[in-house]
Amino acid sequence: MIVDVPIHCISCGTMLVEQIPEDEDRLRGVCPQCGKIHYRNPKIVVGTLIERDDQILLCRRAIEPALGLWTPPAGFLEMNESLAEGAARETKEEALADVEIVRPFARIDLTRIGQVHEMFLARLNSTEVGAGVESLEVRWFCWSEIPWSELAFPVIDWILRLRRADLESKQEQFHCGCLRWRDVGSPMCLDNYDLGELQSLLLKG
Numbered sequence: 001m002i003v004d005v006p007i008h009c010i011s012c013g014t015m016l017v018e019q020i021p022e023d024e025d026r027l028r029g030v031c032p033q034c035g036k037i038h039y040r041n042p043k044i045v046v047g048t049l050i051e052r053d054d055q056i057l058l059c060r061r062a063i064e065p066a067l068g069l070w071t072p073p074a075g076f077l078e079m080n081e082s083l084a085e086g087a088a089r090e091t092k093e094e095a096l097a098d099v100e101i102v103r104p105f106a107r108i109d110l111t112r113i114g115q116v117h118e119m120f121l122a123r124l125n126s127t128e129v130g131a132g133v134e135s136l137e138v139r140w141f142c143w144s145e146i147p148w149s150e151l152a153f154p155v156i157d158w159i160l161r162l163r164r165a166d167l168e169s170k171q172e173q174f175h176c177g178c179l180r181w182r183d184v185g186s187p188m189c190l191d192n193y194d195l196g197e198l199q200s201l202l203l204k205g
């Protein structure tokens with residue numbers, strides 16, 4: 001499995017067994033000692049698309065997975081913060097950029113790895129950006145020079161394509177959809193995914 005799986009009971013430390021609890025319909029990590037059921041649920045990833053003229057800000061990752069590849073600033077939502085607050089915090093951490101969140105842009109479900117990605121449009125409060133500890137470098141890219149073959153994750157590719165298409169058609173939209181792996185080929189390869197259930201909601205100006 002890809003998703004973090006607890007091996008020991010968080011209450012008593014006993015090794016868990018996988019079984020379907022009574023009245024449920026799927027395998028869970030169950031403690032044979034105290035009976036605690038360990039649920040696993042998707043995590044939320046928040047990030048920002050920061051635009052300047054015809055450019056967008058991308059970070060080159062200094063950490064695995066996808067070390068050395070490009071992504072907008074994004075990371076896991078923390079406890080006690082809103083989606084927008086988390087997106088702004090991740091942007092500060094990875095691109096040393098103070099941003100104002102403009103609006104939600106896309107929400108993509110990644111069912112294979114149990115994540116929901118929420119990406120916002122944001123604008124810089126100051127002109128300064130730089131590489132945070134999780135970034136090797138931070139760069140502005142014109143839409144015509146996006147390093148498509150060096151993007152960190154398939155979901156990033158889809159999100160950037162959606163934004164580029166909106167800019168070209170001069171439409172402001174909010175997109176939600178589900179990125180599904182086809183169950184064949186490398187799960188890191190974009191070609192092995194379909195973006196389904198896509199709904200693009202046109203926003204009034």
Ligand SMILES: [Zn+2]
Nearest residue numbers: 009012031034
């Ligand atoms: Zn236990």
